[in-house]
Amino acid sequence: MIPLLIYVTIFVAAFFIVTKVVQGAGLKDYTSLKTVTFGDESAVRPNRAAGIISILTIFLMWGIFTGSSLLPGFLHAPGPYEGTTTFTYTAEANGQSDDATVTVVVHPREISTDAPEVDPGDGFAKNDSAAIAQWRSGLIRVDRNDELGRDDGATVVAVNGQSIAPGQTVAVDGGTVTLSDRGTPNFEPAKGWQMEPLYLPAPEAVWTRTIEVVSSGFRNFTLVEHLGYSLFRVIVGFVIGALVGIPLGYAMGLSDWFRGWFDPIVEFMRPVPPLALIPLVIIWAGIGEAGKIILLFLAALWIMAIAARSGVSGVKISKVHAAYSLGASKWQIMRHVIIPNSLPEIFTGARVAMGVCWGTVVAAELVAAEQGAGMMIMTASKFQNTDIVIMGIILIGVIGFGIDMLMRWAERMLVPWKGKG
Amino acid sequence: MTGLSINSLSMRFDLPNGSHVQALQDVSLDLKAGELLSVLGPSGCGKTTLLNIVAGFLAPTSGELILNGHKVTGPDAERGMVFQQGALFEWMSVRENVGFGPSMKGTPKAEKDETVDHLLDVVGLQDFKEKAVYELSGGMQQRVALARCLANDPDVILMDEPLGALDALTREKMQSLVLKLWKETGKTIILITHSVEEALLLGERLIVMAPRPGRIHTEYRLPFADLGVNADLREVKKHPDFGPKREEILNMIWDMEEEIMGGKENAA
Numbered sequence: 092m093i094p095l096l097i098y099v100t101i102f103v104a105a106f107f108i109v110t111k112v113v114q115g116a117g118l119k120d121y122t123s124l125k126t127v128t129f130g131d132e133s134a135v136r137p138n139r140a141a142g143i144i145s146i147l148t149i150f151l152m153w154g155i156f157t158g159s160s161l162l163p164g165f166l167h168a169p170g171p172y173e174g175t176t177t178f179t180y181t182a183e184a185n186g187q188s189d190d191a192t193v194t195v196v197v198h199p200r201e202i203s204t205d206a207p208e209v210d211p212g213d214g215f216a217k218n219d220s221a222a223i224a225q226w227r228s229g230l231i232r233v234d235r236n237d238e239l240g241r242d243d244g245a246t247v248v249a250v251n252g253q254s255i256a257p258g259q260t261v262a263v264d265g266g267t268v269t270l271s272d273r274g275t276p277n278f279e280p281a282k283g284w285q286m287e288p289l290y291l292p293a294p295e296a297v298w299t300r301t302i303e304v305v306s307s308g309f310r311n312f313t314l315v316e317h318l319g320y321s322l323f324r325v326i327v328g329f330v331i332g333a334l335v336g337i338p339l340g341y342a343m344g345l346s347d348w349f350r351g352w353f354d355p356i357v358e359f360m361r362p363v364p365p366l367a368l369i370p371l372v373i374i375w376a377g378i379g380e381a382g383k384i385i386l387l388f389l390a391a392l393w394i395m396a397i398a399a400r401s402g403v404s405g406v407k408i409s410k411v412h413a414a415y416s417l418g419a420s421k422w423q424i425m426r427h428v429i430i431p432n433s434l435p436e437i438f439t440g441a442r443v444a445m446g447v448c449w450g451t452v453v454a455a456e457l458v459a460a461e462q463g464a465g466m467m468i469m470t471a472s473k474f475q476n477t478d479i480v481i482m483g484i485i486l487i488g489v490i491g492f493g494i495d496m497l498m499r500w501a502e503r504m505l506v507p508w509k510g511k512g
Numbered sequence: 513m514t515g516l517s518i519n520s521l522s523m524r525f526d527l528p529n530g531s532h533v534q535a536l537q538d539v540s541l542d543l544k545a546g547e548l549l550s551v552l553g554p555s556g557c558g559k560t561t562l563l564n565i566v567a568g569f570l571a572p573t574s575g576e577l578i579l580n581g582h583k584v585t586g587p588d589a590e591r592g593m594v595f596q597q598g599a600l601f602e603w604m605s606v607r608e609n610v611g612f613g614p615s616m617k618g619t620p621k622a623e624k625d626e627t628v629d630h631l632l633d634v635v636g637l638q639d640f641k642e643k644a645v646y647e648l649s650g651g652m653q654q655r656v657a658l659a660r661c662l663a664n665d666p667d668v669i670l671m672d673e674p675l676g677a678l679d680a681l682t683r684e685k686m687q688s689l690v691l692k693l694w695k696e697t698g699k700t701i702i703l704i705t706h707s708v709e710e711a712l713l714l715g716e717r718l719i720v721m722a723p724r725p726g727r728i729h730t731e732y733r734l735p736f737a738d739l740g741v742n743a744d745l746r747e748v749k750k751h752p753d754f755g756p757k758r759e760e761i762l763n764m765i766w767d768m769e770e771e772i773m774g775g776k777e778n779a780a
Contacts, residue, residue, distance in 0.1 A: 407599070410599050412567065412569055412593060412595070412599070413595060413599040413600075413660075415569075415586075416567060416587050416592050416670075417589060417592070417661075417664050418589030418613055419612075419616045420616070427612070428601065431603040434603075506603075508603050508644065508646060511644075511646035
């Protein structure tokens, strides 16, 4: 809830500051002179400042709630309690009662610390001590060293003077004490608002781990090999899918027999998510490369076939007529009219297919693989290496984005006439 | 014998609901080589069907088509076509578009380049040779389409409202260009148009078609095309016969339209 509030606050504050600044700068272009902008989609252009602030905010939030060393300390959300705290408990046995002090050392998880030595003190209840790691909690058997223990009928009846019964909780310095069902105090250090590194490591921790994985690899393969395997599978699967799918789509667009024969198959297979095919492909082809490439081939095949088919159907009949009237043969029409005319559609299909293939390969590697981006994050999650999981997700996103950019660039270079017909 | 003869052409489309449309009934027409025929008529009179049959894209249900002594059975380079718009190949440059026909025939490059250069000069697009066609204005695109058609040196040029999508000024310039090309090349041209004025200005012969069934209603022989070859088209429009002819044909087409609407009202 608090992170959301902070996020909304930054959003609103940035909006007011930026719009004020921009208005102050007096930027006047054509769009700024439009009086009707609400509902005019062309007047809505992404605000560059908003984009930059948005990305910075994500990292800022990430840093705030992980206590990142990249941020000055005053920006951090309150962290977990660290240090030595004490509380007293009151034990009652045989009608007599006695107080004793418990000293607790709360230490970071990675630094193992022993419970400090304490003076036992007077009375039948002796002073205790314990060491508890941050984000953990610990039962403190306070009666262990007492002259009258639980077996002698001694019970803890109050903590810091506040009476307590099993199941109840009392706040003390640096945390809370809850009495267990059997009457043993359970000390839980204050967690603060930061995320435990196990759930969300700080940005610099992810970066450090990335460097480490780049230099020394993960599970017998280097990072480049993991990502390379995923990319290799996508490219091979996609290329085979396109090599089969495009001619199939052309045949479906040009022949009524092919259209009739393959329409039911293509229309049925298209809505089947490739992920649903993973179990069957594993049964048939195992978890090796063949299975993954078959899966990606199937993911790309239908998309490419449909793109090629609609590319052919999208040819304006007047263009075909014109070509015939200019003396072109069927083969020449195919080569000079139908194929170039369908290229924009095929490129759109290829972009979609590459996106689907990339998603599918990661999912398939999550299920079973010896190397690959998906396998890397799945294995890391089993060993609670959250930093590797986050690194993997970021890299998968970057590569997916890169593939899309590359396809768009290729599209601009190779089919500049797209949408100009 | 040279020229195009259309012998009692009929075209009937059977509709899925069992009824049918008689798009053309018993249309006969003889065109000598080098004649320019313009075709007018209300929508649904079968003008475009007629043109598609002459081009060879459609086979008539009965009747036949003889061009220069042989029967027409399908599309061929001897009959070039200029469409209203959108029939250029946008993946090719202006030069490649114009050179498409010769390329398909395998004409040697030097000869093809010469033809293309000459035609681009004729239509005034020499400076736009390497441009992509989608970078050109509508009028320029139609000039490319004309040049592309001429590059193939067809015997007959079929024009399906080639100037219909152009603005009035461009249209007038293009009309002069069509007349000039017609005179210079001596091609047989069939021009379909919706504009009575254009049909009068360009058509050496003019037929008005009537709908349901599609047939030739009236035929004219006109002097304006010959006048227009050497004079400003605006001067031609001042010819004493021009106004009355235009009124006559407009009224004729108007009456046909009224009849169609009336028929519909009665049916309803």
